[in-house]
Amino acid sequence: MTEEALLVLADGSVFAGRAIGAPGRADGEVVFNTSMTGYQEMLTDPSYAGQLLTLTYPMIGNYGVDAKVEESGRIQPTGLIVREAAAFASHLRSAGLLEEYLKARGVVAIDQVDTRAVTRRIRRHGVMLGTITTDETAAQALARVQAMPGYDDTNWVDTVTTDSAYEWDAPGEPRYRVALLDGGVKRNIMRSLAARGCAVRVFPSHVHAGELLALKPDGIVLSPGPGDPRLLNAVVEETRALIGKAPILGICLGHQVAAQALGAGTFKLPFGHRGGNHPVKDMVTGQVTITAQNHGYAVDADHLDASAYVSHINLNDRTVEGIAMRNEPLMTIQYHSEACPGPLDNTEIFDRFIAMMAAVPGGVS
């Protein structure tokens, strides 16, 4: 007997489906991602903390699950919404079914949902709160959704950052020492740095600049992460103290933090950018690349300090996709050069970061 589940959105819309994960309730901001592959990478991306993830591709789980592709140690969104979870997986590396994976980790999820209808609703009305529930009526669930605290009121970074600092070693003799501020980092950022000869020390997001600089890093990475960047005043303050001390690469939330440290503001996008197909133009070279994106907020460059400039824009909505400083080795990108999931077109960002570190006179430790 299949278990029934409901998806109830704050605007009162109700979608009936089948429970494919653990029984119970999952609450969160309902968002959608248009990537056609990479469900497990998305499920383990800390930037989805506090959110119900809708996947627009209808058949999910076709190639099973594989621990090697996880981007963090747990499933990050509170729940998953799909059209059809595969009852059968076919891949050399599959170690099991998506449903089993969700159940074993206690994650509530629903399938048989008209996910395109959900997506269209979000596109028209913006992201909204919702719940997946297996033990309530729609009315009960709706009442609960309407009483939920807003997504933007929670500091989600605190829920995903590492408890204590740790090392991610480079294979062989490291050439650079990198300090990474973890706001919800994905493992492939560390893998990408390590593959380029970096020994990475990962710090909790509340680390003080002094403690981080005591490492004498050759470069600093500000990681991606979930939630409203305006709640991160403390991190922004510490970041301000880091600028100019070592080459800095900011990715996604790290970009938003750095931008704020340089005077810019941020704002919430109506329904975010989540997918693997966003075109970004490098304003310096004119080159367009296809990027992986996962963010609900964007930088407002109006008050960006004169020492910095907008280096990349999104061709879909012309929002800021990157900033750089004129005279300091700092570059930030709103998109995900580490991919996983998504196109590998932008891995050269890491090469540029290495080049920035290499260019610092006498800087290499």
Add this chain to the structure above:
Amino acid sequence: MKPASVLIIGSGPIVIGQAAEFDYAGTQACKAVREEGVRSILVNSNPATIMTDLEVADAVYVEPLTVPVLERIIAKERPEALLPTLGGQTGLNLAVALHNAGVLEKYNVRLLGTPLEGIRRAEDRELFRDMLAKLGEPVLESEICHTIDECVAAAEKIGLPVVIRPAYTLGGTGGGMAFTWEQLRATAESGLEASPITQVLVEKNLLGWKEVEYEVMRDGAGNCITICNMENLDPMGVHTGDSIVVAPSQTLSDKDYQMLRSSALRIISELGIEGGCNVQFSLAPRKDVCDWKGDPDDPLPYHVIEVNPRVSRSSALASKATGYPIARVAAKIACGKTLDEIPNAVTRKTTAAFEPALDYCVVKIPRWPFDKFALGDRRLGTQMKATGEVMAIDRGFEAALNKAVRSLEVGGRSLLWERPEWRNPEHEIPLVATDERLWGLIAELRRGTPMLEVAHRSNGVDPWFLERLLNIVNMERRLLNEPLHPELLRDAKRLGFSDEMVGQLADRLPEQIRAFRHENGIRPVYKMVDTCAAEFDAATPYFYSTYEQENEAIAEPGRGAVVVGSGPIRIGQGIEFDYASVHAAWALQDAGLRSIMVNSNPETVSTDFDTSDRLYFEPLDEEAVRDIIENEQGAEAEPPASIVQFGGQTAINLAEPLRRAGLPIIGSSAEAIDTAEDRRLFERFLQDLGIPQPPGAAIFTLDEALKTAQTIGYPVLVRPSYVLGGRAMEVVQNATEMVGFLALATEAAQGKPVLIDKFLEGREVEVDAICDGHQVLIPGIMEHIERAGVHSGDSMAVYPPMHLKDDEKEVLRDYTERIVLGLGAVGLTNIQYVVLPREAGDAPRVFVLEVNPRASRTVPFLSKVTGVPMVQLAVGAMLGRTLKDAGFPSGLWPERNLVAIKAPVFSMSKLVGVDTYLGPEMKSTGEVMGIDRTFEGALTKALMSSDLALKPNASILLSISDQTKADALPLIRKLADAGYTMYGTEGTAAMITALGIPAKAVTKVLSGEHPTVVDVIQDGTVQCVINTPEGRLTGSLRDGFHIRRAAAEKRIPCFTSMDTAGAAIDALTHGAEFEVATLREYLGQ
């Protein structure tokens, strides 16, 4: 960078491997180039294309696609640039040939799209390997070998298993796979033996590996994107055009997907392509399906198999699968635009620089011609055999697959179909690649065979696909065993089961299932193909059905009409019907109506999202069309009317079901259609009008057939009614032949009667007419070069008629008017006549052969050469606009001062085992047009374009049947005068020698002394063949079969009709001069 003018090369006639997709691509390209303010000059020999319409390009040449003709056009037009990447392999090859001939340099023509070096590196085997090696991309290891020892050495290097491919053999005979050293030696020996040049290719065996394709795009600034990736259900070994293809890929992880995507982008960058490109990969499968060496924890091994440095069939599929207009964007890039400067025509907000996100599943199934060529070799391999394809979209694979099968229109076959012998559990169901493999796979699973066993026996179909087939089987079981309840029906519909399939399993009529569905509110909704998975508010009116919650295709206000399209391209129903459908949609728009297109063919212009106001990508069956009409009715009192006369037999067959459902049809009524197609009604109808037709009858049994034939006298023409393209049609000479042939005709008739008519040998004439209910306009009369007995679609047709007297034309006009008005046909009607020879002073002897109250395949040809907008007038008439209001007179439209010849083109070299002789059953896949001021000029061009032109001073093989020997004599003399060397089969050689002309006899006995007839063809001794067969059921047909096959595979002209041969010989001996001019110039505009 933007050129002032561009020459665009079309792909020529529709042949297997190069079909309607290039009309779609070329049309988009011409429009895009004009939008950029660049003068577009188009050349294509195929008149049945939208791209050769006067309005599409600034200058349209319907001329032969040869270097000398193109040079004349270039000299005349002086284009600044040449865009060859939208005309298939034909376009690309011509670009290379023009370069090699120094033409591009001489006239300073810049090549757009793909640089010559890029073309060479993609197409030359060695350069291709060098390029891949440079990029560090894995290439498929292979070596050319000439001895067994070389083969062994190569296999040692590559590692077993290997494939051995003999060079220059037909259909890969002699080659094969070797898994052991013994097999290697044996296969090497047979392969070297089979190759005329004793050469084989020893290649790594990738049998069982996945085949995956990427469509990629690059602009002049080096920006690269992927439009779509596609996974073949059929693993490596089957031509991608013959594979069932799904988009996007289903069994690739994100790691696999991105690895291949990056590879494809590296390749397009290295080739320097500015436009579209297709890259094919093989990817390692599951080890339990097909083992391979290597660590499963490493990135999966892959190989780059092939690169097409141009827009391809796959790009058309990818365009329709994603909504991204590849050809349009490629053309804009060629004009110097970068991706981020090109607006996204779908979202109208974003740019062309993005990658489509699909939120549905697309399934393509090829349409093979084996329903017509039952004796053809059905095995699929590296040579493509499909003539067309269908595509279906749904939210799940099973539903898309079921809908695609419904769209195929192969004898109403659903996935439930099985060969009768498969029901016997002892019978082994063949699971190797054939056109029936899909049904074999599901039948095997139905038997309960374990999935992995099926995967192995099918050489590696991924279990993911098999499990989805099993879902379908499980639903079949539920429908068989459970009482039908709404939940079950809903689940079945979500898996794509048609009402008919459900009815078959649940023992109800389809109509009862439909009623039950409606009682329970189970109706399809329609979702948009928007390129972006709903992320942006798109404006494309392109929809597919599914059973889900939200309907996006809300009926719009205002009067609309549904144009029922023609489905997959197949022999007998080609691109001509898509041409008519497209014009019907445009004519509706011109008349202020909303045009609603329904079609299932991804290759065509009709399924371009901006052709109609709304496009439904759906099967063309009763259920789908009625659902669409109901959806489009919305809250209106009246459902929108349907137009069924442009989509060939597919559409016309829906007239009766729609009428039964009480749905309105505009144009000829279902009754008029029935009168024309029902033999008895039609006979009475003509009798009442006093118009003669060959005597005959409609029969059901052999007894009736023999009696009828005896009464009217042999020879008789036997054909099933209500069947297109002359399927199972034959001239039968005597009772013995009748006994042999009738079973085939009865089977093809599918319960409808078989028609037997007196066969009248005369001049065949064809007429298209437009009627508004009161007046009849005949744009033109076409006269066939081949006498009656050759299917009209396989005949060369001449406009205006060359041999008809004025009084004969007058009779044709009179008969046509009376028939059309008598039927009450509104819109287009096609009538075929035979005009018999007569003594001086006798009245014309004209008989009606066939009346089709619908658009025929001659509509594009005749529209182009007469300048009469036939479809537009027909649609106007259906909507109540008279010909007079449209400014057209009635009667016979004045003949133009030009001669145009439509010539058929065949794809016989690709269909092993199929006999090529011309008969009443249609065999051609496409057509070309030769147009000029003189008959000779037009004929020369028609022959050139259909590869039938004879070379001077060549050698010919003749094998002439007794009944055509008299006709052959003058031709033989002409050939001798033209300096031809004659070879003949024994009897024919004796006849030629008796004329005092030297001829060498060669034996028909293939096992006999060499050289045989086949040898002289294969070794190039002769450059053309005339072979007239005796009849389908006699020994001579079998004898001649080898001659005709050898000629087809050697790709040399082979004439099976004395009339065609006569025309070709006349063209040779007259050595006609011809003009090169635009269509407008010919039309005097």
